[in-house]
Amino acid sequence: MNLHRLLPTPAPQSPLPCAGGHRCPDLFQLDSGDIAVLGLDITEAAEPHLPAGSGCGPGERIVRIPRALLQAALAHLQSPHPSDPPRTS
Numbered sequence: 001m002n003l004h005r006l007l008p009t010p011a012p013q014s015p016l017p018c019a020g021g022h023r024c025p026d027l028f029q030l031d032s033g034d035i036a037v038l039g040l041d042i043t044e045a046a047e048p049h050l051p052a053g054s055g056c057g058p059g060e061r062i063v064r065i066p067r068a069l070l071q072a073a074l075a076h077l078q079s080p081h082p083s084d085p086p087r088t089s
Contacts, residue, residue, distance in 0.1 A: 003028035003036060006073045025065040027073045035077075039063030 006027040028036040043062045047055070056062060 002031050004030075006035075006076045007069070025069055027065070027069060029076075037063050037065060039065040 006029055024038070025040070026038040028038070030036060040063060041061050042064045043056060046062045050056075050062075
């Protein structure tokens, strides 16, 4: 499995300390085009507050990342990826 960082540096304006490569929220693109999220695990606190019909399945976690990180990554996510289906006119 290859992880490709979506942004050149760790989280812009992160409210979490980033020391020695730990606690650095980040977004990675997999070879398949899917996204992997590195963030603070908030599953225990957040799960009771999920809307009806939502829930964490086995092996799933709820993670928090700074809003600025996701906003900065949007430009990269809008670029076509080789795994994307062909566009039709």
